[in-house]
Amino acid sequence: MANIDLYTWATPNGWKVSATLEELALPYNLKPIDINTGIQKDPSYTAINPNGRIPAIVDHGADSFAIFESGAIMIYLAEKTGQLLPTDVKGRSRVIQWLMFQMGGLGPMQGQANVFYRYFPEKIPAAIERYQNETRRLYQVLNTQLSDNEFLAGNFSIADIANWSWTRIHNWAGVDISELPHLQRWLNQLETRPALKRGAAVPDPTNYNKPTENDKEKASAIQNIVSR
Known part of the structure; x- marks a missing residue:
């Protein structure tokens, strides 16, 4: 029960x-x-x-x-x-650092990118550019960390789950990760985990992480506006 x-x-x-x-x-x-x-x-x-x-x-x-x-x-x-978080002081700190990276950085910045790119009633190019660029910068930080590490902080941990949950819908924020190979490798690896697949279908499955032709057109149109 x-x-x-x-x-x-x-x-x-x-x-x-x-x-x-x-x-x-x-x-x-x-x-x-x-x-x-x-x-x-x-x-x-x-x-x-x-x-x-x-x-x-x-x-x-x-x-x-x-x-x-x-x-x-x-x-x-x-x-x-007693799982997904080390008990030794340094190991625990490493995981919590990357968890806080998501809580204080990636989540808020990508959340704003989602809002201004997807939902805001008017297009504000400066706001779209600001939050997409900062989200992309944070992705680069993850990419660098993952260049020499299979996971973010030693073994697979809650830090990976937290950052995966946001990174997996980079398309929704209109942020491209094609030039971040280590981030892509990690993201693809985590997407194959059965438990994460189940977790991402709660309470219902979504298509937030699946780009559509309309998304590609939207991203291109926004980029044209931002580049002017």
């Missing part, structure tokens, strides 16, 4: 936790939170996540314990099971 309730939706931050649960083989009760409806602002949910965002979990172990913020949830689950 599953002791963990997972409140989530199909986003990179949501995948971070669902994929971690799948990798750890922890059973969970899925509680979809459709963020398009605004239900995440309902008091019944903000009692679990005061920030009114996804994901969140409630661990009904010896007592009910709610955790919000995707990175904090990942650390909690890793420590709970």
Whole structure:
């Protein structure tokens, strides 16, 4: 019987936790939170996540314990099971450094790239260029780290899951990684992991990481605007 309730939706931050649960083989009760409806602002949910965002979990172990913020949830689950996070001080620090890289850098910057490239009602070339370029710079940092390392911080860890969850939808932000071979190798390697595949289909499969002809046309049009 599953002791963990997972409140989530199909986003990179949501995948971070669902994929971690799948990798750890922890059973969970899925509680979809459709963020398009605004239900995440309902008091019944903000009692679990005061920030009114996804994901969140409630661990009904010896007592009910709610955790919000995707990175904090990942650390909690890793420590709970003794997996995906080293216990030695330096090894643990390496993983958390790359987790914080995603939390404080890649997630916010790519999130803004997604907004201005995909959703903002008007095209603001300077904003699109700013966030796409910064996302691309952060991808280069990952590429450099992966040039001499199979994974980001020693063995496969929550740091890889966190950064994979965002990098896998680089197309959605209109950011090209064709000249980042080490990042591509790592991304392709992680995409073959069965647990990550399952995690990325929670609560439903998406096509965010699949480029379409319309995406290619959109990227070309945006680039033409930005280059003027």
